Amino acid sequence: MGLYLAKKRKCDGNFVDSVYHFSDMHDIGKSLIPEDILYSTEIYTDHERDIMNQHPELGCQLLSNILTTFKYDNHQELNIILNIIRHHHERYDGKGYPAKLKGTDIPLEARIVTVADVIDALLSNRPYKKPWSIEDVELYLINGSGTLFDPLCIDAILHSLDKVTLIQSRYPDVIEEELQA
Template sequence: MYSFINSTRSLKQRLNLFVTSVKELYPDIIGIAVTRMDDHDNLYSVYRSADYGDNFPTFIESISQSPRLSKMRASLEPSIIDNMLCHQSSVKHIHLRLLQSNCISSMACPIYTNGTFIGVLFINAKVKDFFSEKVNYFTTFSILITLLITDDFNNKKAFHSIVKTVLLLSHHKDPETQNHLKRVAEYSRLIGLYLAKKRKCDGDFVDSVYHFSDMHDIGKSLIPEDILYSTDIYTAEQRAIMNQHPELGCQLLSNILTTFKYDNNQELDIILNIIRHHHERYDGKGYPSQLKGTDIPLEARIVTVADVIDALLSHRPYKQPWSIDDVELYLINGSGTLFDPLCIDAILHSLDKIALIQSRYPDIIEEELPV
């Protein structure tokens, strides 16, 4: 049973082994899901057993809106529903989904590290009073799951720290502001959330894109300063040099991470795809690989839209900010040629939130002082 502890396996492989062993002991279990909390108080699935079904969402927005989950976060104590059928008169939509999957009882256990709440373990069973009778066992079960999750969490945290150090070192030459990077991350998150609701991606993917979208231009640190800082229209030769920054960024990050042992290849792929392909066009006329349509990785398609939105809305030495109406028209006109139509639909459904992000992370325009 304890082969799941083997750290050479991925988190999903270890959880699969663990869950299989537990379900052999308790066949009434019909689904197990492990979720993590993002920086915006939302839960997203990092693991779902094969029998969990599609009725349970992969993303739960703002757990503060759930009394059950809010109480759990505050107390760090498990929450048990002995009989889902008793809740039908006032049942929430999510409970109806569980009932449709033959779930009769449910247990939610907090996942936390060093006293900090980081997620929830959900376990469902097809008989009533299942967890109350075995609360000690499943509390221990949740602790073991917590060890696996926190190990993965700490590994990711170390990886993120290295990545952000790379960003900090590279950004000192980039004329764009830190708040530009924050806004691009927030716009990327808006797009990702919309796509997750449309089941085009999951919450784990959205969180990765949110954390790594600000790395898209790290290759600019290797561009000569006379080109990087220029406010003139580029010559063909200068443009060719500037267009090398996606590949240069991938080389920079790959070289730095060569000696860092990190087994989450999915995250590595996401960050490298963002860096390499955020200047591709949906019609195949972008660079560096001239990828077309859905051949462009989804994470790159998302960041492309987010980056363009912020560039248009921001002040630059060579232009004034566009109005939100002009940006909206540009995005609509570019849908299907410059941009992924789904990503454009996503941002058009979130236009009211763009102004809030701009106000939260404003650029500070340095004015020339009189001599």
């Protein structure tokens, strides 16, 4: 997805490389969520959902503390990492969380990871659901373009669905990481 966006001059190679390498940290805040909520196979109560929805901010706090301790000072990369962690649950229509950002106010890196994360979740087997077919995922993405997802990112991923299918069949556990590139 990132390579397609770079070809469209929406970002550069360094940005794509950073998103690729840092995207795996998007859910780091889940390490601070109580295990009974994190590993629940039941539908969350409103209270449990509120706790789970704290993971982006918790992740930013955790990573900021770590990077400050080690005096990490690459501010461009730091912004990309923190934007991915904080904003990967924002929605293009502004109804996401935690900041209810809308459209291009959502950092591009977060918009990319949002799409990749959703594709990974839908294609994965989970205790509460079976994996979706690639056709159903494609339809969901198309229907969510402009509301859930950035249309530019959906356009990019739709141009790469053959790669998604290939990656999924060869490496079912690494689909999300490869979607970033």
